[in-house]
Amino acid sequence: MPNRNPLPPLPALVATVKTRFLAADLTHPALFDSPAPAFPPNASNPEVKEVKLTWDIPVQVLDIENLSRSKWEQVEELEAVARGEQTKGRKVIRLPIGEEEDEFAVDGQTAQQTANGTDRSGLQGRGPAPLATTVNTASKTSTHRLVLQDCKGQKLYGLELKRIDKIGIGTLNIGEKIILKRGAILARGTLLLDPATCIILGGKVEAWQKEWVEGRLARLREAVGADNRNTR
Amino acid sequence: MTSVLGHITTAEFPPEYKKWDYPPPDRLFDAPVNVVVAADKKKVAENIEKQARYVNALCIWTDCDREGEHIGYEICEAARKGNQTLDIKRAKFSNIERAHIINASKNLINLDHKQVNAVASRIELDLRIGYAFTRFLTTSLRTLGGPFQSLLLSYGSCQFPTLGFVVDRYFRVRNFKPEPFWGINVSHKREGIDVNFNWARHRLFDRASVIILYERCLLAKKAKVTKVQEKPTKKWKPLPLTTVELQKMATSFLRMTGQQAMETAEGLYNKGFISYPRTETDRFDPGMNLRALVQKQTQSQAWGDFAQNLVDGGFQQPRQGRNDDKAHPPIHPITFATPSALNDQEKKIYEFVTRRFLACCSEDAKGVATDVDILYGEESFHAHGVVVLEQNYLEVYVYEKWTGSVQLPKFTVGEVFEPTEALMTEGKTAPPNYLTEADLIALMDANGIGTDATMAEHIQKIQERDYVRTVPRTNRASEGANDSEGGQPARGGRGGRPTRGGRGGRGGRGGGTTANGRGGLMEFIPTQLGVALIEGFDRMNFETSLSKPYLRKEMELKMKAICEGRTTKEVVLDESIQQYRHVFMQSQQKLSVLKTHASRAIGNQHSNPTDHPQRRATNPPYSECAQEEGTPIIEESGLVGNTGKEKEETIGLFRKESMPVAFVLANIPIHVSLTLSASTYDSSSHAPRPHRAPNVLSENAPYSTTWGNSYGSWGAVVMLYHSG
Numbered sequence: 001m002p003n004r005n006p007l008p009p010l011p012a013l014v015a016t017v018k019t020r021f022l023a024a025d026l027t028h029p030a031l032f033d034s035p036a037p038a039f040p041p042n043a044s045n046p047e048v049k050e051v052k053l054t055w056d057i058p059v060q061v062l063d064i065e066n067l068s069r070s071k072w073e074q075v076e077e078l079e080a081v082a083r084g085e086q087t088k089g090r091k092v093i094r095l096p097i098g099e100e101e102d103e104f105a106v107d108g109q110t111a112q113q114t115a116n117g118t119d120r121s122g123l124q125g126r127g128p129a130p131l132a133t134t135v136n137t138a139s140k141t142s143t144h145r146l147v148l149q150d151c152k153g154q155k156l157y158g159l160e161l162k163r164i165d166k167i168g169i170g171t172l173n174i175g176e177k178i179i180l181k182r183g184a185i186l187a188r189g190t191l192l193l194d195p196a197t198c199i200i201l202g203g204k205v206e207a208w209q210k211e212w213v214e215g216r217l218a219r220l221r222e223a224v225g226a227d228n229r230n231t232r
Numbered sequence: 233m234t235s236v237l238g239h240i241t242t243a244e245f246p247p248e249y250k251k252w253d254y255p256p257p258d259r260l261f262d263a264p265v266n267v268v269v270a271a272d273k274k275k276v277a278e279n280i281e282k283q284a285r286y287v288n289a290l291c292i293w294t295d296c297d298r299e300g301e302h303i304g305y306e307i308c309e310a311a312r313k314g315n316q317t318l319d320i321k322r323a324k325f326s327n328i329e330r331a332h333i334i335n336a337s338k339n340l341i342n343l344d345h346k347q348v349n350a351v352a353s354r355i356e357l358d359l360r361i362g363y364a365f366t367r368f369l370t371t372s373l374r375t376l377g378g379p380f381q382s383l384l385l386s387y388g389s390c391q392f393p394t395l396g397f398v399v400d401r402y403f404r405v406r407n408f409k410p411e412p413f414w415g416i417n418v419s420h421k422r423e424g425i426d427v428n429f430n431w432a433r434h435r436l437f438d439r440a441s442v443i444i445l446y447e448r449c450l451l452a453k454k455a456k457v458t459k460v461q462e463k464p465t466k467k468w469k470p471l472p473l474t475t476v477e478l479q480k481m482a483t484s485f486l487r488m489t490g491q492q493a494m495e496t497a498e499g500l501y502n503k504g505f506i507s508y509p510r511t512e513t514d515r516f517d518p519g520m521n522l523r524a525l526v527q528k529q530t531q532s533q534a535w536g537d538f539a540q541n542l543v544d545g546g547f548q549q550p551r552q553g554r555n556d557d558k559a560h561p562p563i564h565p566i567t568f569a570t571p572s573a574l575n576d577q578e579k580k581i582y583e584f585v586t587r588r589f590l591a592c593c594s595e596d597a598k599g600v601a602t603d604v605d606i607l608y609g610e611e612s613f614h615a616h617g618v619v620v621l622e623q624n625y626l627e628v629y630v631y632e633k634w635t636g637s638v639q640l641p642k643f644t645v646g647e648v649f650e651p652t653e654a655l656m657t658e659g660k661t662a663p664p665n666y667l668t669e670a671d672l673i674a675l676m677d678a679n680g681i682g683t684d685a686t687m688a689e690h691i692q693k694i695q696e697r698d699y700v701r702t703v704p705r706t707n708r709a710s711e712g713a714n715d716s717e718g719g720q721p722a723r724g725g726r727g728g729r730p731t732r733g734g735r736g737g738r739g740g741r742g743g744g745t746t747a748n749g750r751g752g753l754m755e756f757i758p759t760q761l762g763v764a765l766i767e768g769f770d771r772m773n774f775e776t777s778l779s780k781p782y783l784r785k786e787m788e789l790k791m792k793a794i795c796e797g798r799t800t801k802e803v804v805l806d807e808s809i810q811q812y813r814h815v816f817m818q819s820q821q822k823l824s825v826l827k828t829h830a831s832r833a834i835g836n837q838h839s840n841p842t843d844h845p846q847r848r849a850t851n852p853p854y855s856e857c858a859q860e861e862g863t864p865i866i867e868e869s870g871l872v873g874n875t876g877k878e879k880e881e882t883i884g885l886f887r888k889e890s891m892p893v894a895f896v897l898a899n900i901p902i903h904v905s906l907t908l909s910a911s912t913y914d915s916s917s918h919a920p921r922p923h924r925a926p927n928v929l930s931e932n933a934p935y936s937t938t939w940g941n942s943y944g945s946w947g948a949v950v951m952l953y954h955s956g
Contacts, residue, residue, distance in 0.1 A: 091679055
């Protein structure tokens, strides 16, 4: 605690601690007193049909996948975004360029378009394509699978047994913290997530998130066995 | 009273710009443009001028759309040459019903110069851009030699985006990676009926996850009914017919191209059988007497009874679409045409227009839908059944079908039962289809490429230029038999998705919903030339590629802005010319990129060997004259089927009569010529006798006849020899 007088008010301190905690790597040895609340031994054993957690466990998200969509579908979408386009139904839409966003927000804003049609058409060259994270197509019936890590560094899959709205590509961050409540089901080495036992606290680890987003396309392409060069 | 035939005047460059090599094409962006009377319209113009001398007022009755307004202006100009003091008025009308016409003539207005200016801008831009890029392309690529020496490479601001759509889809199909998926299917037998319950998660792309969920269902043993609902459902009757819809339906169901459909429809219009076939309107003016039009159809052998039923009280006002071009009503029959008065094509179009019209004036098809939801373990499943009660409009509208499923047996909310069977299923995603003409029209429509009146021409043009070809859709049966919806959100063609009651006919512009399984459906595939042009441009002008619809769309928006008074012709011309000039300069600077792609298309030594060695595999199946020794470019042909790894494949066993047809349709003879060798079919052993005779098929073999002749009258097996 810095030697400041007066000390910062308590709520501010609590908020700071919370933010710092949510942005930290959970496996950092200094974070918890031992014994830290971790996955039970033998948790990843696929032979075990079902076991319930007997204590609450904080975990962090290392990876997220939408199992309802094919990887190739996601590849095509990311590549379109990288080209600066997006499709809406049959319509090919040009993605907004940087700060000129509002101009594109509504279809048919012709007044403005005509006014500065020349610079808008990107003649000066465009900024980098918007981050791939803007694309999130999780719907009510999507099923996601997460890679969850406890404070000892042990990893388990977490499968959405019931839809949890906060879980989605682009809405759930890498490094985000989750509390798995006592009673959560562990089946065949996979945690089954359900809103009652899966409390999402928020936060993210900035560096991990960045790396995840940047490497996503390459990972997806690799997973479907596509050459990692852009063939088109 | 006199008449005109479309535009009288044409825009052109002065004679000193007529040569292709000088002045350089970029000068065409600011060269003067002269508006002159078109050579074939001289008589029309003279006639108007002459007539104008003897009158003191002129009333213009051209179509009430932008082009019509401009033609009206051209008439004014011609007439003023003969008579400076002429009082000129314009009639505004959207259909030719008596009351409407009388009303229009009582309320004459002035020509709308904003609309005239919008069209004038469009004409000038099309001229400058089209000429500049066409000359640039043709002369620059001529130096590559080979087929380019004599090829005209036309550029049009609509043509290229249209080609772009075809190329885009082509690569989506070719680059597609199938992926396995898994699901759970529950069925239950009750009252002798097998009820199928579909998994709420539909499918997951991970086997282990599905196994876990499946196991938990089995452990639960019993399923519980959570919801039972029975409610009336409908299949909506179609919307009134627009041009775009006519073309889509004709290409999907009548075995015609959009162009043929339009020409035929125009013939029917000129004979007075149907209304004007170029319209965007999908709602009838409430004032129109539709019953009288229905009455006229009662004499038909085929649909007379249906029409009579409508007259006798079944008539219902058509649905109202959202589009109204304020110029023409939806396409409808004007009077009854006896079949003997029509040729085959006309019969098909007239029948379609009439059936569509009668369907519009009929009632939605009705049925009752039953939904049952169950919870099995933690997983939800859903069963859906439809019983069709009244066919209504479907009786006359034979292009759509609605067949109910079995009626579901009785289930009660809260009841618990043990399902007869629960299976884990497995499938594989399938690539999207190549574009059909209907798909292409829908894409152009959605992206503002061309007007409903010109789309068919643009499609025709890219075929004439040999940028794309059409081939019959083959059933790619081997792949995706289990899957009905690979990852292609933008597709309208292939059905497969279980159509639930009432969703069928909605959204008239939405696309042919039931194009499934129709024989003879043609698909568009780009030639290597087409691919080279699009790829070349994509790589040269990364920002504003001419292959994308944006620039053209902007142009359309600007025209609209002129019409609405938000900008002027001068501003728009200035801006657009600058834009395109910039793209032009970029293209000149990066000409080498385009040349690389183009020379790859002809496979000569200009190609850059370091660039994308794997591209070969994704190239289109044929080229103008692919000539690399021993490189079978047909290796992965989509036409033949994805043979990929196999050494050889039989692509057809046919008799002389059918052979030319098979190959003409497949459109592959030229390419086949260099990569196939033929073997005669030995009827005694039923084994192909390899007979390497590549010379049988000369490089420039005409598509069909030579083929048939070169084989004589025996059956033949054509083998693909992969040298790799």
